[in-house]
Amino acid sequence: MDATDNKAALRRALIPFALAQFICSFAGSNMNVMINDISEDLDTTVAGVQLTITIFLLVMAALMIPGGKLTDRIGRKRCLTAGLLVYAVGALLSAFAPGIGVLIIGNSILEGVGTAMLIPPVYILTTLLFTDLTSRAKAFGAISALGGIGAATGPLIGGFITTVISWRAAFLFQVAVVLLIAVLSRRWVHDPLPPDPSKPTDPGGAVLSALGLVLVVSGILAADDNGWLMLGLLVAGAAVLTWFFLRVRAKERAGRPALLSSALFRNRTSNLGMLTQSAQWLMLMGTSFVVSAYLQVERGYNAIETGVVFTATTAGLLLSSLAAERFAKRRAQRTLILVGFLITVVGTVLLLTLVFASDSVWAFIPGLFVIGFGLGGMLTPSVNVVQSAFGEELQGEISGLSRSVSNLGSALGGAVAGTILVAGLGTQPGTAYALAMGAVAVAGAIGLVAAWFLPDRAAPAAAPAPS
Structure with a gap:
C-alpha cells in the first residue's frame, strides 16, 4: 500500500x-431533555431519571x-465490536x-458496559x-x-426525536x-x-477501583436525603480508593501485574x-442537566423546545472546535486550556445573571453559547x-485512565449539580438553579487553577501503544 492509499485508509478508519x-x-446528554416524558411514561420522578443518567456515566467511568x-487479551478490534x-x-x-428498573438495566448498565468496552x-x-x-x-x-459535539447536540437531537416520535x-x-x-x-x-490471551490481568484491582468510584458518586447522590449516609459513603469510597493505590504499589x-502502573499517578x-478533563466534562454535563431540568420542570418546556435552546451550546462548541487546529498553531496548549476555562466560567456567570434578569428564554442563549465556545477550544488540548x-x-493504560477520569467528571456533573437542583425543585427553584450553576462555576475555577500549573510547552504527541 502506497502513502496515498494508506492516508485514505486512515481517514476511513477515523470515521467509525x-x-x-x-x-x-x-447518550450521556440526550436523556436530559426527556425528563418529563420519561417521568410520566414510566411513572417515576426527576430524581429517578437523574439516577439513571448518573449510573450510566458512573458505569462508564x-x-x-x-x-x-x-483489549490486550482479546484484541482491540474484537473488543470494539463486542x-x-x-x-x-x-x-x-x-x-x-x-x-425505570428495566431502563436502568438497559441504559445505565448495558450501555455503560458497552461504552467501557468500545x-x-x-x-x-x-x-x-x-x-x-x-x-x-489531528x-x-x-x-x-466529535465527542464534545455529541454531548452538546444530544439535547437537540434527542428533543427533536422525542417530540416528533417518542423518547423511545x-x-x-x-x-x-x-x-x-x-x-x-x-x-x-x-x-x-x-491479541495476547496470556497477558496478566488484575481482577482485584478492577473491583476495588470500580467500587471506590461507585461509593464516592453514591455519596454525592445521597446528599439531599441523609447527611450521615453521604458522609459514610464518601469516607468508604476514599478508603477503598486508597486501598487500591496501596495495592498497586505493593x-x-x-x-x-497491577491494573495500572503507579507511574501514571506520579506525572x-x-x-x-x-483534572482539567474531569472539570470540562463536569461543566458540560452539569450545565446540560441543570438547564434542561429547570426549563422542563419549572418553565414547562417540552423536549424539542429545550433541545432548541441548546443549539447555542452546539454552535459555540462547533465554532471553536473547527478553529482549534488554527489556535493550536499559534498558542501553547496550556494557553488554550486556560483561556477555555476563563471563557466557560464567564458563560456560567452569564447563565446566572441573565436568567434572573429576564424571564425570556433568550436569556439562556448567551451563556450557553459562551460555555460551548470555551469547551470546544480546550477539549482537544487537554487530551x-x-x-x-x-x-x-x-499508552494503553493512560488511554483507559484518561477516559475514566473524563467520564467520572461527567458523572459528577450529573450527581453534584443535579442533586443540588433536584433537592430544590418545586420549593425554591430559583435558589436551587443558582446553587447548581454555582457548583458548575466552582468546577471551572478548579480546572482553571489546574491549567495554570501546566507546563508552558506541551510534550510531543503521544507515542504508539505497546505491543
Whole structure:
C-alpha cells in the first residue's frame, strides 16, 4: 500500500472512531431533555431519571480502565465490536423498557458496559494506526471534538426525536448509529497487533477501583436525603480508593501485574491534564442537566423546545472546535486550556445573571453559547497534554485512565449539580438553579487553577501503544 492509499485508509478508519465517541457522549446528554416524558411514561420522578443518567456515566467511568486492559487479551478490534453489540442490546432494551428498573438495566448498565468496552480500543487503535505525530494529534482532535459535539447536540437531537416520535425512538436512533459503526469498523478498521490471551490481568484491582468510584458518586447522590449516609459513603469510597493505590504499589514492588502502573499517578503534567478533563466534562454535563431540568420542570418546556435552546451550546462548541487546529498553531496548549476555562466560567456567570434578569428564554442563549465556545477550544488540548505525557509503553493504560477520569467528571456533573437542583425543585427553584450553576462555576475555577500549573510547552504527541 502506497502513502496515498494508506492516508485514505486512515481517514476511513477515523470515521467509525469519531462516530463511536460521538454516540457515547450523545447518550450521556440526550436523556436530559426527556425528563418529563420519561417521568410520566414510566411513572417515576426527576430524581429517578437523574439516577439513571448518573449510573450510566458512573458505569462508564468505573469500567473504562478494565476495558482498556481487556483489549490486550482479546484484541482491540474484537473488543470494539463486542462493546458495540452490548451497547446495541442495551439501547434496544431501553427503547422498550416498561419501567425505570428495566431502563436502568438497559441504559445505565448495558450501555455503560458497552461504552467501557468500545471507547478504550478507539483511543488505543488511533495511537497504533496514526504513527505520524502530526496526524495522530489531528486524529485525537477529531475524536475529542466529535465527542464534545455529541454531548452538546444530544439535547437537540434527542428533543427533536422525542417530540416528533417518542423518547423511545431516541434509543432506536442509538441502535442504528451503533450498528452503522459496527459495519464501518468491520470494513475499515484493522488491528495492527495480535491479541495476547496470556497477558496478566488484575481482577482485584478492577473491583476495588470500580467500587471506590461507585461509593464516592453514591455519596454525592445521597446528599439531599441523609447527611450521615453521604458522609459514610464518601469516607468508604476514599478508603477503598486508597486501598487500591496501596495495592498497586505493593504488587509492583513484588513484581506482580497491577491494573495500572503507579507511574501514571506520579506525572505532574498528566495529573493536572486529567483534572482539567474531569472539570470540562463536569461543566458540560452539569450545565446540560441543570438547564434542561429547570426549563422542563419549572418553565414547562417540552423536549424539542429545550433541545432548541441548546443549539447555542452546539454552535459555540462547533465554532471553536473547527478553529482549534488554527489556535493550536499559534498558542501553547496550556494557553488554550486556560483561556477555555476563563471563557466557560464567564458563560456560567452569564447563565446566572441573565436568567434572573429576564424571564425570556433568550436569556439562556448567551451563556450557553459562551460555555460551548470555551469547551470546544480546550477539549482537544487537554487530551493531547495527557497522552503526550507518557511513552509508548504506557499508552494503553493512560488511554483507559484518561477516559475514566473524563467520564467520572461527567458523572459528577450529573450527581453534584443535579442533586443540588433536584433537592430544590418545586420549593425554591430559583435558589436551587443558582446553587447548581454555582457548583458548575466552582468546577471551572478548579480546572482553571489546574491549567495554570501546566507546563508552558506541551510534550510531543503521544507515542504508539505497546505491543
